[in-house]
Every structure is written in structure tokens, then in C-alpha cells.
Amino acid sequence: MASTMPHHLALLLLLLASPAATRLAAGAGACASEKFPAGKTYKTCEDLPKLGASLHWTYDASKESLSLAFVAAPAAPNGWVAWGLNPTGEGMPGAQALVALKGSGSSAPAVKTYNITGYVPLGGASTPIAFPATDLAADVGSGGKIRLYGKLQLHKGMKAVNQVWQVGSSVTGGAPDKHAFATDNLSAKSKLVLAGKALAAAAAPTPAPAPAPAPDAGGPSASSGGSDSGAVSSLAPSAGKSPSAAATARVSAPALLVLALVGFLAMV
Template identity: 40%
Template sequence: MPLYTSTSHTHTNTKTETMAVNNHHQPPLFTLILTMLASLIALTTQTNALNCASSQKFTNNNLYTHCTDLHTLNSALHYTYTNKTSSLQVAFIAPPVHPQGWIAWAINPTHARMAGSQAFIAFHDENNATMVVKTYNISSYSGVTEGDIAFDVKDMKSEYSDGMMRIYVTVKLPETMKEVNHVWQVGGEVVKGVPVRHAFTAENLKATAKLNFLSADNVGSPVVAPSPSASDAYRNNVMCVFLVVVILGILMS
């Protein structure tokens, strides 16, 4: 009896030790979940990094040679400069402060600021039925008045979807103008068809830059305007990762 008891005890210990060794080599559930979450974060980061080139959707189906994620106001600029005709084709995208607000993109021929700029401002019309884009010669910060600007323009259009407003326009520039100051802004209110003055935060005050059409940085392949399926594919990828995490949790519970 003592021998049997001793043998059984030894066998049990051996089995317990074996299970402990096996469990030691099995990754904990939270480790697997963290791994999957890291993959999700990497996927999200990659998509955001390609935001300018791949996530924007244009209903006009245009191709733009260049694109830049602007450094303020969560905005982006797609553009093509045609040297032969001195024309600048633009798609400016930004989220307004409020859905009933406005966005603006402008060229200032002389200074890197909004005052003195030739602006395009987009917002919903007074009936909130459609989007409009109008031209403004911004003479001061006291207010804006719709009117003609210093450049010939065509193909003006604006739209709103998914919390983003978009301005499309083609501007005819002087042949000697190979670099421009451009300015952009967003606002939260339009009263009786007139955009109300924007905030003066650091983000707003820094919303200016230069576009040099002869710069080496402006040499590149055309960026294809993606279809809505690009964002749909991303959402599907996120959902797949989420489902994998859930299934792993169920299997290992």
C-alpha cells in the first residue's frame, strides 16, 4: 500500500508538472489579443499615412498630379499645375467646424495671410439643400463680400459628405506666377448666406503655405482619385480583425 500510494503520488506530480510546462508554452489570451490589436493599430496607421493619396473620394473623377496633407485644420490639397496653360486645378478638402459651417481655400498674390487673398468659400445654401462655392476678394478681416476675384476661374463645384466639405476649381494664373501663397480656413456658421468669421486659434493662424510649381518636390506620378470601395475595404479589414479577436477569446475561454 505505501508503495502504491507513493507511485500514484509520483505519477500525479509528473502529470501536473507536464501540464505546467505545456501551459507555460501557451501564449495567454491577453497576449494574443494584444497582438491582434497591434495589427489593427498598424493597419490604421498605414491607412492614415496614405490618407492624402488613397482615402479621398472625388465625384468629379479627376486625376491630380500632386497631393499634400496640410499641416493644420485636418485638411488636404490635391492639385495639378499645367505649365502650357498656366492653370491650377484644385481639390481642397477639410471638415467644417459645424456641418452648417464653411471651408475656404485661397490664393494670396502678395502675402502669406488671408487678408488680400482671392478666396473660394463653400457652404450649404440658405435652404440647406445644396452646397455652393462662391468667390471673395478678402480685403480685410472685418468681413467678407461675395464678388469677382483677380483670376479667371472655371469648373467651380463644392460638395459635402462624411463630415467633409470639398472645393473643386480651376484657376488661370499669370504665366510668370510659378509660386503662390495659399491659405485655407474653416468656420462654424453661415448667417443669411454670409460666412461668419473663423476662430483665431493657433491652428487657424498657421493655415498658410507656399506652392512652388517648379520645385522638385512637385514632380511625381498622377494620383488616381479612388472609388468609394477603398474606404469600404478598410472598414472590412477592421471588421475582420475584430472578429478574429472575438473568436480567439471564445476558443480560449
């Protein structure tokens, strides 16, 4: 038995490093535990790398449509959450955003669409976006998280696109107020891969954000030069099933140890 132990251990390490083991570990992401109302099911979920958010989605390649549920906690009970696709850049300018606003009262969050064109405040009314949106709705889930639902008609041939998301603490006049300038707020962006080997949503590496400018009542100024930090702050307005590698990282060491022990006992 002793002479065969190194061989068994080597096989075990190979099993743990295999794609099958990686997929099993990735499936343990927190997003998989989200329970939606009847009739709302999604093939894929991804724990987004910032702001404790997750994206649940189904991509219909034949119709080039994306059904989704974005889940995140607003920065305060009467705040807002937002998610969008940016076909022209990585930050907020150019983003085609869906925003769910809680506001005061006990009614379900209102959902609006915004075409984020630059460093200007958003208004209380929706603006048309490049991806026709239907089935827009929102509710409040466990822990006060807002769940934002929608279906987008994507552009022909689109296989991957930048996604951005954000959370804020308050709503004024039906419009989202300015969000925080913390590192996580400024880094809430990644790549959404719609078609490929595993139809995976993979977080794209992003450079460290520049220090956030001091917030002021008028929002970011045009002199910000189009930086990502200014872009993200512009969604703070007052007028106008293959999870990602991030999910894999959440698998605990004890879980891998149990997998290793089971595999080893099966081979001894």
C-alpha cells in the same frame, strides 16, 4: 555571416535615407485615400499642416492653370470651408479665396469667390478675384468633409505662391460667419510650389502667431496693425505627385521597420 552584418546594416540605413525611400514614405499621406466623383482626378495631393485639411491639384504649365480640390471639415455641420492663393502676402489680406458654404438644408454647398482686401466683413455675394475661376462646385464627402472644386487661371510665370485656408461653424445671409481664433486657425497657411524639381507642394515655416484678439461682433479693428492673426479673422464675415514633408511625418515607425526588414533580408 556575423562579420558581414554591420556592412548590411550600414547599407540598409543608406537605403532608408535615400530619396527613393523618402518618396515612398511620403506617398502614405492620408490625402491619397480620398475618393472623388468620376471625372475628378488630380496628379498631386498634400496633407495641409493645420485644420485636418488637404489639397489635391494638377498644374498645367502649358496653360498656366491649376485644377484643384480642397477638402476640409467645417467647424460645425452647417459651416463653411475656404481656400485661396495670396500673391502679395502670407496672411488673409490679399488672398484670392474660394469659399464653400454649407448652411442649412440638404443641398450641395454653395461656392463663392472673395477678394480679401482688408479687415472688413464679407458679404453674401461673390467678388471678382485676381485668378479667373471656372468649374466651381462643392459636395460633401465622408465624415462630413466639404470638398471644394475649382480651376484657376494663374499669372504668367508663377512658380510658387502662398496659400491660405480656413474653416468656420456657421453661415448667415449667404455669408460665412466669423471663425475661431485658435492657434491652428491662425496658422493655416503655407507655400504652394507649382514648378520645380518635383512640382512639390511644400509647407513654408511660419512664425508662432501672436495671441488672438478677443472676438467682437464687428470683427477685427483697423488698429490691429495688419497682423496675421487679424488677417485670418477677417474671413469671418457677415457683410460686404509629391506630397509635403508633413505627409512624410505621418509614416509610422512600424512601416519603416517593415521596409528595413525587407531590405535587410534581401541582402543577407
